[in-house]
Amino acid sequence: MQFSSPEGEHRYADLVRVADRTIVGLDFDGTLAPIVDDPTRAHIHPDAADALIDLAPQVAAIAVITGRPARQALDLGGLEEVGDAIQGAGKELFLFGQYGNERWSSRQRRIVSPRPPRGLATFERDLPRTLRQADAADAYVEDKGLAVAVHTRRLPDPGEAFERLLPPMRALAEAHGMVVEPGRNVIEVRSPGAHKGMVVEKLAAELDARGFLFAGDDLGDLEAFEAVTELEKTGLAALRVCSASQEQSALLPLADVVVTGPSGVVGLLRQLRLDIMQSSAIG
Numbered sequence: 379m380q381f382s383s384p385e386g387e388h389r390y391a392d393l394v395r396v397a398d399r400t401i402v403g404l405d406f407d408g409t410l411a412p413i414v415d416d417p418t419r420a421h422i423h424p425d426a427a428d429a430l431i432d433l434a435p436q437v438a439a440i441a442v443i444t445g446r447p448a449r450q451a452l453d454l455g456g457l458e459e460v461g462d463a464i465q466g467a468g469k470e471l472f473l474f475g476q477y478g479n480e481r482w483s484s485r486q487r488r489i490v491s492p493r494p495p496r497g498l499a500t501f502e503r504d505l506p507r508t509l510r511q512a513d514a515a516d517a518y519v520e521d522k523g524l525a526v527a528v529h530t531r532r533l534p535d536p537g538e539a540f541e542r543l544l545p546p547m548r549a550l551a552e553a554h555g556m557v558v559e560p561g562r563n564v565i566e567v568r569s570p571g572a573h574k575g576m577v578v579e580k581l582a583a584e585l586d587a588r589g590f591l592f593a594g595d596d597l598g599d600l601e602a603f604e605a606v607t608e609l610e611k612t613g614l615a616a617l618r619v620c621s622a623s624q625e626q627s628a629l630l631p632l633a634d635v636v637v638t639g640p641s642g643v644v645g646l647l648r649q650l651r652l653d654i655m656q657s658s659a660i661g
């Protein structure tokens with residue numbers, strides 16, 4: 379464990395003091411699980427499960443926050459078993475998949491997906507008129523549950539229809555609080571993207587946390603770091619941990635602690651547990 383500044387060391391000590399009200403948030407790939415060539419084989423570090431189980435009784439909750447679908451992360455992490463052990467100790471393990479669009483916890487034991495975004499129904503109601511006005515009434519509309527996709531592939535000139543449709547669809551999407559995601563002869567409309575920062579913010583509020591540690595390794599973790607920094611401004615103890623790798627260094631300048639990959643993260647979790655136990659023995 380290497381503190382990137384004297385402040386980092388102070389922040390760590392502050393976090394230890396409010397450990398029982400602290401949430402430990404962890405990215406999965408590159409943080410708990412080593413990066414491998416085949417992402418379907420990115421299993422959790424062999425010592426990570428025990429480190430999480432041992433740490434859990436000392437903190438408020440542990441949350442794994444990943445871009446992966448929740449089901450995949452549960453399987454690759456063996457997180458249902460880890461959750462059983464943590465739940466047995468009277469604490470809770472959370473797993474947020476697809477950047478927070480899916481939620482699982484050791485108490486609820488099922489993956490909860492979101493309701494369709496709020497603007498989607500009214501967007502769909504207004505869509506036929508927009509298609510008619512753009513002379514694309516025959517475009518194929520695919521309801522994807524959490525999004526709608528308009529395909530121009532079956533129209534006489536798909537490319538031209540796509541170009542013609544994009545501006546009015548973008549305007550309609552924005553009017554309903556949605557965003558467009560253009561693809562190959564398809565315009566998808568969905569809610570503005572979930573991100574890990576939203577998970578950090580919501581979970582801290584839900585559990586009334588007084589501290590938040592987040593460990594990540596990649597660009598998708600930037601929002602979580604930023605959310606932790608926002609919480610810090612409201613008085614929470616905060617610690618940003620970078621699981622460092624050769625490939626990505628975007629988090630380094632923002633981190634309080636830098637460790638080397640998943641083995642370093644496991645080492646930090648173990649050290650944190652010891653420091654909390656020592657601190658409470660003294661206090």
Ligand SMILES: [Mg+2]
Nearest residue numbers: 405407408596
């Ligand atoms: Mg990662």
